Amino acid sequence: MTDIATSASTPQSAADESLPDSDWRDRWNGSPEGVVVLDLGMQPPADLFPAPSDATPDPEHPLRMVLGTSTGLAQLEADPTTPEEPRGVEPAALVAQAEAAVDQAEAAGFVRRGTRVLEYPSPHGGSWVDQLARRDMVEVTEGPAELIVDIFGMMHDADQRAALVERRDRLADDGVLLMQYHTLAAIMRGGIWNALRHGHFAYYSTPALVRMAADVGLTAVGAWEYRLYGGTIMLALAKDGSRWGEQSPDVTAMIERETAEGVLEPSSVAGLGTALRESVAAIGEYLADTTARGLRVAGYGAASRTSALLRASGIEATDVVAIADASTAKHGRTMPGNRIPIVSPDDLVGLRPERVLLFVPDLLDEVRRALPQVEANGGRWVVLDPMPREVEPV
Numbered sequence: 209m210t211d212i213a214t215s216a217s218t219p220q221s222a223a224d225e226s227l228p229d230s231d232w233r234d235r236w237n238g239s240p241e242g243v244v245v246l247d248l249g250m251q252p253p254a255d256l257f258p259a260p261s262d263a264t265p266d267p268e269h270p271l272r273m274v275l276g277t278s279t280g281l282a283q284l285e286a287d288p289t290t291p292e293e294p295r296g297v298e299p300a301a302l303v304a305q306a307e308a309a310v311d312q313a314e315a316a317g318f319v320r321r322g323t324r325v326l327e328y329p330s331p332h333g334g335s336w337v338d339q340l341a342r343r344d345m346v347e348v349t350e351g352p353a354e355l356i357v358d359i360f361g362m363m364h365d366a367d368q369r370a371a372l373v374e375r376r377d378r379l380a381d382d383g384v385l386l387m388q389y390h391t392l393a394a395i396m397r398g399g400i401w402n403a404l405r406h407g408h409f410a411y412y413s414t415p416a417l418v419r420m421a422a423d424v425g426l427t428a429v430g431a432w433e434y435r436l437y438g439g440t441i442m443l444a445l446a447k448d449g450s451r452w453g454e455q456s457p458d459v460t461a462m463i464e465r466e467t468a469e470g471v472l473e474p475s476s477v478a479g480l481g482t483a484l485r486e487s488v489a490a491i492g493e494y495l496a497d498t499t500a501r502g503l504r505v506a507g508y509g510a511a512s513r514t515s516a517l518l519r520a521s522g523i524e525a526t527d528v529v530a531i532a533d534a535s536t537a538k539h540g541r542t543m544p545g546n547r548i549p550i551v552s553p554d555d556l557v558g559l560r561p562e563r564v565l566l567f568v569p570d571l572l573d574e575v576r577r578a579l580p581q582v583e584a585n586g587g588r589w590v591v592l593d594p595m596p597r598e599v600e601p602v
Contacts, residue, residue, distance in 0.1 A: 228285050232285055234276040234278060235409055236281050236420055244272050245474055248401070248516055251268060253515075255406075256544045257510065258544055260541075273285065273480070275477050283409055284404070301570040301571065301573075302570075306335075309442050310340065314343065316430055318355060319355065322345070324355070325346065325353055351377065351378025351380070357385075358386065360388060362389075363409060363412070364407060369420075384445065384452065388441065392412060393471050394440070398593065405513060413471035418463060421445050427453075428455050430459065436570060483594075487594040488520055488522075491594075504563075506529050508566050508567065515543060519545050530551045553579055557582065563598075564589050567592055572591060
């Protein structure tokens, strides 16, 4: 394992609550007012999976989160990377959450048969096309639409104001925009520092997003919360003066709760830097112990969040022999920087690892059902959420 005290990716603790680069501007209102609340040091692009024969070293860029003090929007400071073709496979937990969200949107009257629906899906998956098609909704590619659905989509837009204005302009006068997002409050509660990655420009709290919506003439008329990723929100937005009325009490309550949790306070959000250092230390200690005991360690989930966790923790191919993933497009490729090979789930079973690091906690139930051989062979799953936690075998 790389000495993380000397690694190029070492988080800069002194940078927590420092000023952003002088050319940084808030992605909502263009203000230069902001504070660096999380610094992951130099990191490779999160969606880069190089072939073993690709030239080294792999590219790396600074990765920092800034909290805009005039907007309350947590955001990526800079991103010089070029998005790669997505290769992910939609996990069962994401599909189940989509089913629940569409059911609740239908119960609220937002999903109706024959309604024109426009979807802004995430490049990482999460589309509601199948669920909406079963309800005989009419999918369109331009407005006006009575329902616009954004599933982790707008966070990928560098210009946040332009992205939300575009969605508003494509919305019918009495239409509804449903936005799903991994709330900053949940990221803070869980210490999920590796939610920060290149290509993800915004990390919404409910008070910040509702404020942004109000700036462009949208009212939050409903909110629902789910356990996915430690806490995701579906927010319903309608044009001011629509038949859907004023801001709903559940939205107000969520704003009050998240505000009390400190999502608008740089000193509170900067707690993610403490979580980063604590989990990196715990992961290093855990892997040092497995090495001392002669245990073979593998991983599961070559997701976009995995790259930052590996790099910040200084994990090398000598620590983790391979990382399995369900996406066949990733098989035969490697993780950037450390070049840990990415293999199929079947290949993982063949390696007979004593420990399997699970980089995406929401996959636990799914992978245990799909790969019972891991535990049958005496292995154990180790959830990184992002602290290492061994799961007792079935």
